[in-house]
Structure formats: structure tokens, C-alpha cells
Amino acid sequence: MNIAIIGYGKMGREIEKICRERDHDIVCIIDVGDEDKFNSDEFKSAQVAIEFSSPESALENYRRAFAADVPVVSGTTGWLDNIDEVKEACEEEGKTFFYASNFSLGVNILFAVNSYLAKIMNNFPEYNVHIDETHHIHKLDAPSGTAITLAEGIMDSIEQKKQWKLNEETTDDDLRINSYREKEVPGIHTVKYESEVDEIEITHNAKSRKGFALGAVLAAEFTANKKGFLGMKDLLPF
Numbered sequence: 001m002n003i004a005i006i007g008y009g010k011m012g013r014e015i016e017k018i019c020r021e022r023d024h025d026i027v028c029i030i031d032v033g034d035e036d037k038f039n040s041d042e043f044k045s046a047q048v049a050i051e052f053s054s055p056e057s058a059l060e061n062y063r064r065a066f067a068a069d070v071p072v073v074s075g076t077t078g079w080l081d082n083i084d085e086v087k088e089a090c091e092e093e094g095k096t097f098f099y100a101s102n103f104s105l106g107v108n109i110l111f112a113v114n115s116y117l118a119k120i121m122n123n124f125p126e127y128n129v130h131i132d133e134t135h136h137i138h139k140l141d142a143p144s145g146t147a148i149t150l151a152e153g154i155m156d157s158i159e160q161k162k163q164w165k166l167n168e169e170t171t172d173d174d175l176r177i178n179s180y181r182e183k184e185v186p187g188i189h190t191v192k193y194e195s196e197v198d199e200i201e202i203t204h205n206a207k208s209r210k211g212f213a214l215g216a217v218l219a220a221e222f223t224a225n226k227k228g229f230l231g232m233k234d235l236l237p238f
């Protein structure tokens with residue numbers, strides 16, 4: 001497959017490696033300052049573009065890729081306030097966009113277990129729940145997109161939790177998220193239920209970025225011939 005890479009940082013480079021291992025052709029690599037390349041024949045020859053840049057640049061990158069009629073798979077976090085514009089482009093203009101706050105298979109299994117556990121725990125108000133997330137010190141956004149997805153999965157079922165709050169004093173109605181930034185940690189997420197007598201905890205600990213990059217390339221292979229707004233629920237069989 002012909003693949004373009006937008007954002008050539010830690011994730012972009014890892015994605016390039018996986019693409020080459022899977023015999024894909026990297027037809028164009030775009031980083032900051034390379035905006036002209038969106039109009040190039042090389043970029044337009046891509047069957048899909050994989051975008052991992054920054055919260056501030058992601059939306060403009062999607063607009064440029066859509067203008068060149070190239071489907072986008074993106075994992076950039078921290079831009080979701082603008083999600084309606086992207087959904088509209090898919091629904092009304094026939095564009096294709098695949099988004100995941102976390103492309104790792106293990107994290108998506110954690111999401112499924114998290115939703116199931118929350119349904120059970122709604123029957124046991126003596127347990128209070130919170131989320132801990134730890135990432136490397138270079139991460140620009142907090143909480144992580146993954147922690148927000150976990151929080152949404154909890155709030156869908158735990159009736160008492162009305163909104164999440166980051167590193168703040170919380171009341172019983174708030175779901176507390178603690179964000180920690182340490183060294184080069186690729187990503188650790190824990191959901192913990194605590195009562196007076198015990199604790200129940202589920203954790204995902206990424207050993208490297210490889211799982212995220214592989215998931216993004218699998219999503220690109222899946223997306224190439226599809227239309228619309230897609231996500232991990234479309235890709236994974238659960």
C-alpha cells in the first residue's frame with residue numbers, strides 16, 4: 001500500500017519502521033514546515049496518511065489531507081474539541097477518517113474490561129473509583145486521551161460520577177484523574193476501585209511505542225477502502 005506519514009517524531013518514525021516491515025511504500029513524509037508537500041503528487045498518491053503530530057496542528061493537517069482526498073488515520077490527542085468538524089467532513093463530504101486515542105490492542109482490551117467492570121461496580125457504591133495515568137515528560141496534553149476514554153467508559157455506567165477532574169480536589173460526583181509525568185514512560189493507565197476493606201485494580205503498562213504504531217498501521221490497512229468516521233470498534237472484533 002502507498003502510505004504517507006504526517007508528523008515525523010517518535011511515533012512517526014516507529015510507524016515508518018512497521019510500514020516497511022509490512023512491505024508498504026512510504027510515498028511522502030511531512031513534518032512541521034513541509035506544508036507544501038500536501039499538494040504534491042507523492043502525497044496525493046497515498047492510499048492513506050497516518051498522522052501523529054501535535055494537538056495544535058492536527059486539525060489543519062486533517063483539512064489539508066482531506067483537500068487532497070487522502071484518507072487519514074490519526075492518533076494525535078488533545079484536539080477533540082473540534083471533532084464535529086471532522087465528523088461533518090466524513091458524513092457530508094464523503095471523507096474518511098479513523099481515530100483512536102490509543103491504538104494498542106492491549107489498551108483496547110482494557111477499555112472493554114473497564115466498561116464491563118463499571119457496569120458491575122455501579123451496584124456497589126461503597127467503592128470509589130479513580131484513574132491514574134503516567135507518561136514521559138515530553139507529553140504535551142493532560143490527562144491523556146486514553147485516560148479520558150477510560151473516564152467516559154466509567155461515567156457511562158457509574159451513575160454517581162458526573163464529570164472527570166484532573167489533579168484537583170474532588171467530591172463524590174467527580175471522577176478524579178491523576179496525571180504523572182516521569183522520565184521516558186511510554187504509558188501506564190490504572191483504574192482503581194477502593195472500599196474501606198479492599199481494592200480492585202486494572203492496569204495497562206505499555207513496554208514501548210511499538211504496540212501503538214502496529215495498531216495504527218493495521219488501522220491504515222483497514223481504512224484504505226472504507227468511507228466515513230471509523231474507530232477501533234470497527235477494527236477489533238469485540
Ligand SMILES: NC(=O)c1ccc[n+]([C@@H]2O[C@H](COP(=O)([O-])OP(=O)(O)OC[C@H]3O[C@@H](n4cnc5c(N)ncnc54)[C@H](O)[C@@H]3O)[C@@H](O)[C@H]2O)c1
Pocket residue numbers: 006007008009010011012030031032033052053054055057061074075076077078100101102103104139212
Ligand atoms: N493514539 C495513540 O495510540 C498514541 C500513541 C502515542 C502518542 N500519541 C499521540 O501522538 C502525538 C505525537 O506523539 P509523538 O510521541 O510522536 O510526539 P513527537 O513530539 O515525538 O512528534 C510529533 C511530531 O509532529 C511534528 N509536527 C508538529 N507540528 C506539525 C505540523 N504542523 N505538521 C506536521 N508535523 C508536525 C513535530 O515536529 C514532531 O516531529 C501526540 O499527540 C501523542 O499524544 C497517540
